[in-house]
Amino acid sequence: MGSMLANRQRYQEHSFMHYERSFLAALFLSQFWLAYSSEGSTGTLPQPYTPIKASGSEFRCLGRVTKLGPLLLPEQIVAAGQPLLAGPVRLAYESKQLMQGKGKLVEKSDDKASWQWTGGAGFPISVRMTGECDGFCWYEISLTPEPPVTLSSLRLEIPLQAGRAKYLHTASFTWGNFSGGLAEAGGKWSGPFMPYIWLGDEERGLAWCAESDRGWMLKDPAKAIRIETKGSVVLFTVQLLDHEEVISRPLTIRFGLQASPVKPVSFAWRAKARILHNVTYEACQPDPNGLMPLDTLREGGVKTVVFHDGWTDYYGKVATPYGDRLRKLISECHKRDIKLLVYVGYGLARQAPELQGHHDEWSAIPLIPWTTSYRPDFRNFDAACPRSGWADWLVKGIDRLFADYELDGLYFDGTSEAWQCQNQAHGCGWKDDAGKLHSEYPILAARDLMRRLADAVHRHRPDAILDVHMSSNLTLPTLSFCDSYWNGEQFESYTSKDKFELPLHAFRTEFMGYAHGLNAEFLCYDKRPFTMQEAIALAWVHGVEVRPYTETLVQVTSLWRAMDRFGTSSAEWLPYWSGSGCEAEDASVKVSAWATRGKALLIVSHLKRAPLKTNVHLDRKRLGLASGPLSAVDAMTGDNMEIKESVLPLDFDGMSCRFIEVRDKHFRQR
Ligand SMILES: [Zn+2]
Known part of the structure; x- marks a missing residue:
């Protein structure tokens, strides 16, 4: 008991250490401390990001350089040493005039920069773009047709070099969207609005995202997004208008672009992390010989353990009534050089006292319920929307959790997802001219939440591990502040009998992480559909490890030992x-x-x-x-x-x- 206060004191002493010189400094510091302890951006860059560089015509961030052209759209992007584009990204529509205008940098810090551009062709266009330290660029392009103009096509075109666009990953925060080799799909793909698209090769790529198709004017919405291979070019088209229309009202198009990898990944990081799923409070119960399950895990080479949702009394809570047991587990883990991560979910149990009075405002609507017969009071919940009050509650709770306990990081389960939502109680959803309510995908809010959570954790524990389970949704804007991802649950409905095979091009698209800049691990539920032996064969040949459970650790330990004996971290x-x-x-x-x-x-x-x-x-x-x-x-x-x-x-x-x-x-x- 009392260690909560002790921890806080230690943290403050550490933070204040360098500033105890004078009263003036102390005064300055008290303001600094206030700014520092409020949730949200701290002004310090999240590791390992480096200060961005920005000029009127260029945006540089860790590992990537973007040359900006008309409308601040990329003329070229270099990522992992290679150019991605076959030509400039452009907003295409019929106009006899050439796109002309002026862009300028209007704001810059280490963390982000903002640009403005004004000009147009045929009618005025203004653009605001913000580029952030992880390479995420958000565009708001406003068209002001005065007088009204008649257009028959308006589209965003991204021409990629075919050799850099071998794999296509699409995501809408569900399972079952296309993810695989583009050539294997016949060189083309088209579909209705999709909030996230990534095209890349094994080492780099480019993501596009949008929260909704608000403002798009389509007679054929089933072909809103098209990807076609034309010789050495893969043309990615976002169709905003597909028929003749008189445009008489201002129109704003919002979307994001993010080149990848967002940061370097390494076998050395993985060798230091070695995560096992999952432990409980019983892991530090000694047997009659005084040995704890944690001893067996350590002997098996485990360096990090994840405590799933049972660490607290209701699903999704980030405080626990079992504080003494958590402290004991943390202490026993640390004695063995094992790191402990605890579970954070994507909602809060319907029965949790903390949710009472908030359920309707916090939930994504239509509801995304999780209903189970196993401990229903503990676990039944509805997905929460990151644009709701849940986000502040969660960040505050995580800040307190890391002030109270010497945890080593978090395991996010679905927390990075921008669930489809039209809950007007927290500002989601938009109405068309006929008054019909449409959903959106709150990618910016999910990204902001993940950034704030990462900042909150790193303030207490700079070397914390942030690990995400995001099966089927490898969405960089919401993952770039985390270290690693665990992917593969989307195949769990298959069993051994189905003899399910995951094509290798699909594995290379979504399960490796090299091109995305996140360390990847493969998820294997025994015989749903892969046995551990099959999963190891599939994943490890890609350099991707299969995360063990206690029961499957023995199969992984021998691989880890072989890798260590050889020295794979530096080979x-x-x-x-x-x-x-x-x-x-x-x-x-x-x-x-x-x-x-x-x-x-x-x-x-x-x-x-x-x-x-x-x-x-x-x-x-x-x-x-x-x-x-x-x-x-x-x-x-x-x-x-x-x-x-x-x-x-x-x-x-x-x-x-x-x-x-x-x-x-x-x-x-x-
Ligand atoms: Zn919402």
Whole structure:
């Protein structure tokens, strides 16, 4: 008891330390402290973002450079060292005049900058754009047709280089939207309004988003968004008007653009995080020999544990009546160098005292209910909208939680989703000319909430881990302030019997995180549809780990140990899609590798549920292996394996993977 006060005091002392010089400084500091302790932006940049650079014609942020053209739209974007665009982004409509105007930078801090542009072609257009430290750019383009103009087409066109637009991820905060290879989809895709679209390759990409199609004038709304491959160009079109119309009223088009990766990811980060799902208060109950479940987890290589929603007494609460037990668990975790993350959801139990009087204002409407027969009083809830009072309640609660407990981070379950909503009680929804109410997706509010939560946590714990479960919705504007994501629950309705296969292009689109700038982990519920062995084969060949539960930890521990012995955190990653230097004779086998002086660690995955004998051919030059004899070792068991010249003969019982270390004559046992 009393450690809550102790923690607060320690925090304040730490914060004040450098400023105790004079009364004046103290006075300044009290104001600083007020600003600092209010929720919301602190004025300090969230790690690892760097101060942005902005001029009238350019926006630079961590890892990305955008050259701004007419209407402040990108003329070119360079991300992860490569240009994304095949031509300037443009607002296209019939006009005999050339788009002309002037843009200027109107505001700039380390965190964000704002630009204004005025001009037009045929009628006046004004633009306001804000670019933030994570690369998120928000546009408000206002058209003022005075006198009225007749247009038959108005569209936003983003021409991407086809080689940079291999994968398409669409998201509307549900499951089942298209996500996969563009070529595999026939090179094109079209659909009705979709709040989030990302196109990219394995290392970079560009996201577009909008909260609604308000102001769009479409006779064929089913084709509001179109993606077409035309030779070396993938043209992404947002159709705003598709028929002749007299435009007599001002019109504002709002959307976001965000190039990725938003930040670097690394195998080293993952090796330090090693997250296990899930622990309970029983994890620090000693057995008759004095051993706790936490000891077993530590022995198994776990470095972070997630406590799911049972850490408190109602779903979605961010305070707990079990404070003594939480402190004890935190303390036992820390004694073992294990970090503890607790669960934050996307609503609050209907029965929770904290929700009484707020349910109707906080809920997304139409309701998105979660109803379960397992502990219904504890768990039944309706999704909350981030534009409602729930956001302030949550940020305040998290700030207090981290002041009271030495937690190491948060596990967000659905918190990053901008649920479809038309709840006018908190300002969602919009009415068309006929008075019909339409929904919107509050992406800006969800983004603001996630930023505020990240800031609140980092004020107390700068190195906290923020991990998100967001299955099927890899939406960067709402995820960029977090570290990692856990994805795969969207397949849970399939069982082993369905023999479900996830195409590799779909895995590369959404489950790797390299191109997005978030560390990724794959989610596996046993046999829904993948067994742990199958999930490991599918994910690990992409360099993506499968997050273990206590029951499945044993299968992951041996992989972690093999990776550590080899030193994958500092080795070169050679994935199968960019020529790993390893080729199997059978197309159902993919091989990725880590390579470092004189040795390579191969991940050989057989991706069909059938036995197979095959050979893997090694390209020594690509793998950095010298001529002369090679030896091969099963990296999990340490057993020697057969290798003939540069060919590895392998046997598989079914869908599974092998970890094989290949060594040349220079290899020396450490
Ligand atoms: Zn709402």
